[in-house]
Amino acid sequence: MNSKACIIFDIDGVLIDTRKSYNKTIKKTVEYLVKYIDPTIGNVRTLVSDRLIFNFRKSGMFNNDIDTCYAFILSILCGPSKISDLYFFIESITNNATINGIVSVENYLQSFSKDRLSEIKKLLNYPGDIDSSILTRVFDEYFYGPHLFKKHHNAIPKYYFDKPLIQNDTLLVRHSTMKKISNIFDKRLGIVSGRSKTAAKYSMKSIFNFFDTYGSIYLEDEKREMGKPNPSALIKCIKSFGVRNAYYVGDSAEDLYMVQKARRVSNIHVELIGICASNARSNQVRNLFNNNGTSVIVREVNELPNILNKVMTQF
Incomplete structure (x- = not known):
């Protein structure tokens, strides 16, 4: 549906609830x-x-x-x-x-x-x-x-x-949500996550198949210096899709800092979509996102399909 952008996801706190794992x-x-x-x-x-x-x-x-x-x-x-x-x-x-x-x-x-x-x-x-x-x-x-x-x-x-x-990981995203997002971005979906590919496949189950192999990097499997907020992995994933416009969906301070660094050191236009649940701890992150110009903040990932088409026009 859009030929100019891709969307990259964090996993923990975005696609999977890890509080009990x-x-x-x-x-x-x-x-x-x-x-x-x-x-x-x-x-x-x-x-x-x-x-x-x-x-x-x-x-x-x-x-x-x-x-x-x-x-x-x-x-x-x-x-x-x-x-x-x-x-x-x-x-x-x-x-x-x-x-x-x-x-x-x-x-x-x-x-x-x-x-x-x-x-x-x-x-x-x-x-x-x-x-x-x-x-x-x-x-x-x-x-x-x-x-x-x-x-x-x-x-x-x-x-x-x-x-x-x-085993205590809980999948937050619905299959129907991923299908809609995949259609919006013509299957240009990637991952930059701190977990390993082994852990991602185990907990994401069939959802894992929505994500492009070359557009995904699992930082536990990489050298330590590649970890967030180093933007190298994010930039590499975005470039693998042959685009210069992207969204990154994250829920934490290091996600924000990674996106900011990616903008500074590359010619890529990447916007953060912040995931912030309605609780006191998430409100601290919400304030951080707001104070740093994050224009799209949602409570949970299943809200994304309804708002993505509205914000895609900025690209």
Whole structure:
């Protein structure tokens, strides 16, 4: 229907509700590794709240949930001994998280417990793959579960042998919605997502087939420096369709920053479509989107077909 534009989607929070999968994996991983390193610390679960997870993410540099685990583990193990003090300590760290991501957390903790920080960093050996970092391995074992972990990594799990938390993913988008969007863009649909292709196919099921193979990049499968808000993946996907006009559908600060960077460093005209549910946390992101000129903001992805034809005229 339109020969000039494509549309690229984020997955988590846009096409899939991950609050009971990725968020739960963060909580389980942090609890397991804090206990593994220091069994004397109790009530770890109460410290890893959805609110604090969101606080890290809204900095725009914690799109990788293993980074978020790393920040929590360092903060808990290097912080004050009293649990009541520790929660506010972690909150202050989330408020000081910057575009430097995990480095900003490490720098913040240097003045509190330099030797302890160095010791824990050595134990976690992060960033690293499943063979070099216990953090990466434990996270992926919880998320993928034994069967999918083996399929994805060609490796035997060591720490977790129960049901995969990826099973808790909930598909948000309807098949009919994707069909309408596909018709609007003559099948020029792509993905730029922090998850792996394995995880995307597993949770998106038949919806996965709407997306062009060459117009999709799964950042977990790429080098770390390709992660959001680096715009390289987005630019590559858009160019694969042979167009210079695009929409990116996202729900987070790093999605906004990625789109802004893509505009600055390329000759591509890309507009963000913001997904913001009606709740207090999403309202913070909505304000960020509004303050940065995001012209299209919807509550959920199934609203898109009704508004896309109205905004396509800008191209």
